[in-house]
Amino acid sequence: MSLSPxxxxxxxxxxxxxxxxxxxxxxxxxxRVVTAERREIVRKSDGxxxxxxxxxxxxxTASVRFTWWDPPSDPIERGEILRAVNVxxxxxxxxxxxxxxxxxxxxxxxxxxxxxxxxxxIPLRPLAEIRDGEDGFRxxxRVVRVAPKTxxxxxxxxxxxxxVVADASGALAFTAWSDFGxxxxxxxxxxxxYARAFRGRPQLVLDERSAVRRVPGDGLPSxxxxxxxxxxxxxxxxxSRGGELLEFQGVIVGLLPPSGLVNRCPECRRAVRQxxxxxxxxxxxxxxxxxRLVVDDGTGTLTVQAGRPETERLWGRTLEQCxxxxxxxxxxxxxxxxxxxxxxGRRVRVRGRGSADDFGVTVYPDFLxxxxxxxxxxxxxxxxxxxxxxx
Amino acid sequence: MTGRETAWRVLAQEFGAxxxxxxxxxxxxxxxxxxxxxxxxxxxxxxGVLSQAEAVGRDPENPFFRAKLTDPTGTISxxxxxxxPRALAxxxxxxxxxxxxxxxxxxxxRGRDGAGYASVRAEAIRPVSAEEVRGHLADAVEQTSQRLRxxxxxxxxxxxxxxxxxxxxxxxxxxxxxARQRYPNVDRRGYQPLLRATLRTVSGELALGLPDPAPxxxxxxxxxxxxxxxxxxxxxxxxxxxxxxxxxxxxxxxxAFLDVIxxxxxxxxxxxxxxxxxxxxxxxxxxxxxxxEELLGRLEExxxxxxxxxxxxRRS
Numbered sequence: 001m002s003l004s005p006x007x008x009x010x011x012x013x014x015x016x017x018x019x020x021x022x023x024x025x026x027x028x029x030x031x032r033v034v035t036a037e038r039r040e041i042v043r044k045s046d047g048x049x050x051x052x053x054x055x056x057x058x059x060x061t062a063s064v065r066f067t068w069w070d071p072p073s074d075p076i077e078r079g080e081i082l083r084a085v086n087v088x089x090x091x092x093x094x095x096x097x098x099x100x101x102x103x104x105x106x107x108x109x110x111x112x113x114x115x116x117x118x119x120x121x122i123p124l125r126p127l128a129e130i131r132d133g134e135d136g137f138r139x140x141x142r143v144v145r146v147a148p149k150t151x152x153x154x155x156x157x158x159x160x161x162x163x164v165v166a167d168a169s170g171a172l173a174f175t176a177w178s179d180f181g182x183x184x185x186x187x188x189x190x191x192x193x194y195a196r197a198f199r200g201r202p203q204l205v206l207d208e209r210s211a212v213r214r215v216p217g218d219g220l221p222s223x224x225x226x227x228x229x230x231x232x233x234x235x236x237x238x239x240s241r242g243g244e245l246l247e248f249q250g251v252i253v254g255l256l257p258p259s260g261l262v263n264r265c266p267e268c269r270r271a272v273r274q275x276x277x278x279x280x281x282x283x284x285x286x287x288x289x290x291x292r293l294v295v296d297d298g299t300g301t302l303t304v305q306a307g308r309p310e311t312e313r314l315w316g317r318t319l320e321q322c323x324x325x326x327x328x329x330x331x332x333x334x335x336x337x338x339x340x341x342x343x344x345g346r347r348v349r350v351r352g353r354g355s356a357d358d359f360g361v362t363v364y365p366d367f368l369x370x371x372x373x374x375x376x377x378x379x380x381x382x383x384x385x386x387x388x389x390x391x
Numbered sequence: 392m393t394g395r396e397t398a399w400r401v402l403a404q405e406f407g408a409x410x411x412x413x414x415x416x417x418x419x420x421x422x423x424x425x426x427x428x429x430x431x432x433x434x435x436x437x438x439g440v441l442s443q444a445e446a447v448g449r450d451p452e453n454p455f456f457r458a459k460l461t462d463p464t465g466t467i468s469x470x471x472x473x474x475x476p477r478a479l480a481x482x483x484x485x486x487x488x489x490x491x492x493x494x495x496x497x498x499x500x501r502g503r504d505g506a507g508y509a510s511v512r513a514e515a516i517r518p519v520s521a522e523e524v525r526g527h528l529a530d531a532v533e534q535t536s537q538r539l540r541x542x543x544x545x546x547x548x549x550x551x552x553x554x555x556x557x558x559x560x561x562x563x564x565x566x567x568x569x570a571r572q573r574y575p576n577v578d579r580r581g582y583q584p585l586l587r588a589t590l591r592t593v594s595g596e597l598a599l600g601l602p603d604p605a606p607x608x609x610x611x612x613x614x615x616x617x618x619x620x621x622x623x624x625x626x627x628x629x630x631x632x633x634x635x636x637x638x639x640x641x642x643x644x645x646x647a648f649l650d651v652i653x654x655x656x657x658x659x660x661x662x663x664x665x666x667x668x669x670x671x672x673x674x675x676x677x678x679x680x681x682x683x684e685e686l687l688g689r690l691e692e693x694x695x696x697x698x699x700x701x702x703x704x705r706r707s
Contacts, residue, residue, distance in 0.1 A: 298530055375594065
């Protein structure tokens, strides 16, 4: 099937994606392609191949997955707007899906054909409820921090702004591919963004189609209070599978390899073993020190990735001193053991960003310091809690 | 998530009173020691004064050391062997009682009388300042009191094992429910005064000293009423045998029935006993056909008898 004009006669009723229902009534939609991937489905019976294009469509009110059987051979670009008449709506694994088959007519359409959506019509969502892959939501939040960053996208160098926004429900990291002139402390109303997972955590992505308005921000936490969130138990951090502005305390109970003196690839900073980088092959490694701390507070346990500045500070040793030790005794495990002896059993306070994978939560700290035991004050606090809630 | 086991903060009293073990099933499954207060320990962090270690066993190839760690509530046995080189090295350097922090795996030894003795197989040990020990004791007191509060909350209302309790980690709630089942008759009242007394050490009012033979009594000042002894009383009721287990008479009946099958199978050409012949032979010993069916069903279910072809029986 090719791109063809919409059928004449009585076209199926045009609906917004938000109003789609899974029934047999054929409908017509106008939506923008958010992602699209071309594949081939191999039929089991005779090995015949059938091309299929699938991805995500959005019209500003909601987004749905789509499957286009036998798509045209011309490439369908991300951002293209399509009008699809006579499409089938099904429910698959609890989510709606549309599919374009031989009965459907698909044609290019323009911005003007998209349903008009006023920001007020888009549902306002608390940050804590936003999940990977969602769009068609609006948020009102405080910019807790923002910083420019340059990245390479293919051959291009692109400037983007990264940071964290927070509301009363929680915090979310964001990446803005266009410059909205965001400043720390501003309260903003954002529509037309979408959520994408980064290191296992949903992240807000803003681009040229997003709309950002400044708002008074009554009821939002201040940037300072959001940045210094409540101290949480590690069990709580684990239950929320990480978070953006975490703060917790715990005791260092272990050190995961590789810690201490490591060699890194000069290109990608990955750890190098036997002079071989996983990606760049044989490289001239650069020495670095780091520590992968196992921090435990009795309710749970997680890993804190300490980089060179944090490790040097906690260890009281610099990279140069470590290299000098290595020249005297070229056994890196001796250094690792010394690092362990310095850190084991010590209490630390950590602030940073954490994400979860199969092995638990890993935290990338903005702040990592030894915490004094102060048992006298602790005794007072614990005694007060004993008096308060004596069973 | 297949996470690392959390190091529970416990005091020596609660640790020593823990005698219930939860054995994991399957490959590399972890085992847990359940405490009367609902700690479900695979790993612990304990702190106190560590005594000089003694070598256990004479084999120099397989060094194994044991030391006593004393906190204001009692002592914990801390061991390390060749598989814990780091902790073993640290244990060997302790020659005088030293304040220390220990992280290790929980080990439960069952004596011949069935009594359980919990110890810590240390993964890492570090001599620390008395101040730091008191900090770790503060954590242990705080979390013990939280477990006590959770147990009290659960005792007050009846709810499903997986119902969350606000303010407590889900794992704690599950562990507390498990502890309630395994220690149905534990008197937990003794712990509250014990925690208060320990706080006097935490605050620095009492020195972090060597084990006192009666820490509770000496730790109670005159102006407070004498606290009850901290001993935790565990009354065990013998659980009723689970239903479905055969009685001795039934066992005898089964074994006679199996003999019949064996005899017939030996005599037959194909090595199998014919079902009809078995029922007839059993009838001669006074077993009705219906009873024979029941017995056969049970034996096949337990795997004692197999019936690869319908009507053909054999001892498996």
